[in-house]
Amino acid sequence: MQLNIFGEKIEGITYQKRLGVYAVIFNFKKDRVAAVKTTNGHYFLPGGGIEKDEKFEECLRREVLEEIGYEISIRTYIGNAMMHFISTKNEPILSNSYFFTAQLGEKILEPIEEDHFFEWITMEEIEKRLVHDHHIWGVKEGLKIYNVED
Template sequence: MKEILVFGNKGENLQYKTRIGVYSIIFNKKRDQILVIRTTRGGYFLPGGGLEEKENHEECLQREMLEETGFQVFMGEYLGQAQKYHLAMGKYPTLNHAHFYMATLGEKVQEPVEIDEEPIWVHISEVENLLFHEHQVWGVKQAFVKLGI
């Protein structure tokens, strides 16, 4: 079994809660930009998020995309998984176990539910500097490798 890459530092004497997440890497037609979520707090993240009870990866990604962007999404090839130790919201010890997928944007079917988040396109050269989590940068780099970028 392939070892899972782990990012972040595990603090001593902290009780970490594992949160399984599913994230999409969506390119524009030219493959020179990817879709990211910008928060009103100034953070940048890949579209996606945590699995809810009894959801599979595809259901999670579809729900998260509707909430964050209002768009349908079509899940593509699995790119891999990575973990990151961090303090969610600056205070909750969390181990994010992230699964990354190539995906394609579908039709806009509703207005986004998340009012403090905005979907934007960013040039692929900006991804490494913008994305908040290193394991999400790793996921994007897996997509670059897959596409020969």
């Protein structure tokens, strides 16, 4: 199994490991993907960090609900990818992320995270808009799964 590692690992720096799970949610035509835009203009896939003793699926449902206010049904495991990066708070992070395709369900509430806004971005925009390369990888791999299932 291939290990998908993105970003530049700078020697001599200790990276804080963060375990996370993210949803790749396509619209019906599969020409747009759900994204979360923050107030600083950064785009991410819906999802985030796993809390103590939380299962991947539980975390993904919670994070999507908090960030965009929707229920989801989790469909297919895409894979695992990691990325080295320096956060906006100047912290060296090694994001160890698991990606799943999911289907958007019912809107349950307004997003809890006030600096997060739900947007559909086109497939042509993913490389320009999504901040993290491993998120771009997740979208491309997720699209391959849908193309096989259709």
